[in-house]
């Protein structure tokens with residue numbers, strides 16, 4: 001594939017012209033008035049008869065018309081998105097910098113439909129069976145700790161993709177959780193994270209899950225070593241480690257060197273990216289918390305979305321639509337961020353999860369053709385659960401000077417029917433996109449204020465300009481399958497944007513430099529000698545900071 005600059009595609013220039021001629025002054029109030037069927041035109045419902053999942057995507061409150069939407073679809077065609085999707089599903093090494101396939105879709109291909117010829121794919125099923133046996137044994141109490149007691153707490157030790165997915169999913173699926181099994185997640189190298197967790201754990205009944213694709217990540221290995229020391233202080237005998245430590249990794253040798261028994265190792269493969277790994281052995285904590293059957297439902301839901309992504313026409317393809325609309329704002333309106341706003345308390349980690357998913361994937365400036373892009377790539381992803389966000393940052397979304405496209409997500413059904421809470425929650429979910437789209441004009445404000453309308457500042461302060469774009473996504477209920485499908489939807493949106501921008505969404509070279517410098521600085525801190533700082537080759541700012549620290553460290 002040529003991997004041209006996106007801006008070199010003919011439709012890019014046309015989109016630029018459309019932005020100038022109508023996009024930037026597009027008026028949603030007029031658009032809805034002029035077309036009573038706008039919702040029907042710009043919404044798609046996806047459902048599967050194979051799993052308990054259904055997603056409605058309403059993208060009608062975007063600054064698009066047919067001409068713009070068709071031009072965006074042309075951009076996807078010119079970038080050969082379909083071909084790139086096929087290459088991904090075929091196991092081509094689309095992660096070109098690392099010469100790897102990108103096959104998280106193979107992890108959830110539970111029935112083996114994709115027939116991918118890549119080493120390790122045939123090991124997915126046996127590995128899932130291993131996860132089933134193990135999680136069943138722990139959950140039933142059959143798996144015993146070194147004093148013969150069943151496991152009461154699990155501690156997942158991992159960071160980035162080896163943490164965020166399990167955290168987000170176990171939170172989102174809490175209604176399915178085994179409530180007498182406490183789940184903890186330790187990620188930060190800050191000793192406080194581990195110390196506070198160990199404070200509430202009992203070595204006799206705690207299982208540590210060391211989750212690291214590479215098994216070399218400084219935070220994870222340091223935290224795991226601290227946990228092992230803490231455990232051995234009580235258990236004394238190293239042989240007991242086997243009952244309390246398991247590893248999830250592609251690096252079997254390093255996990256063995258750490259002392260993990262062969263049978264307590266859950267492996268995956270280098271074609272699973274860290275931020276796409278919750279479907280692999282990295283999901284063991286999920287299976288422990290919600291049970292293996294539910295974990296498999298999560299996989300099956302994602303698989304159904306994979307099939308939709310692979311087979312649906314571009315114009316009806318939910319991930320493609322989300323990706324194109326994102327590009328419209330990111331590259332033509334100059335939007336820098338994208339908010340993800342789930343109206344479901346259990347989904348409160350969803351935006352955090354896709355912060356890594358999106359930003360580590362698409363925060364790149366080099367194309368696969370080694371050119372520097374001359375357009376913006378990945379957006380800044382942020383957000384939090386509604387309605388909390390409304391009382392924190394929505395002011396800026398409604399009346400600030402920045403255009404912030406938002407995805408609103410909500411379930412039709414709640415897991416907790418408490419009085420009228422759900423109706424109140426959803427009234428906000430429906431109201432916010434409406435307010436953002438249509439705003440409130442100066443005339444409306446004046447009419448509302450009556451006599452007070454003579455206060456010009458008050459009038460102007462109450463105006464909502466509107467035309468602030470949103471997508472609204474509704475699920476029937478946050479079930480394992482529905483969540484799986486929703487996560488896969490966002491994963492594939494990221495893929496399509498990467499395909500169009502011609503970047504490699506599947507490496508993460510940008511995290512390396514800081515790690516290397518930290519390794520260089522650590523010996524200076526360990527030496528506890530400020531006089532060694534000068535001459536260590538740092539700039540005056542870094543040296544000044546180091547000396548301040550060393551002169552004041554206790």
Ligand SMILES: O=P(O)(O)OC[C@H]1O[C@](O)(CO)[C@@H](O)[C@@H]1O
Pocket residue numbers: 159160161162211212213214215216217220274275360508511
């Ligand atoms: O699973 P590992 O190898 O410990 O890596 C953890 C995380 O570190 C990164 O490599 C960089 O932040 C992520 O991509 C990854 O999810």
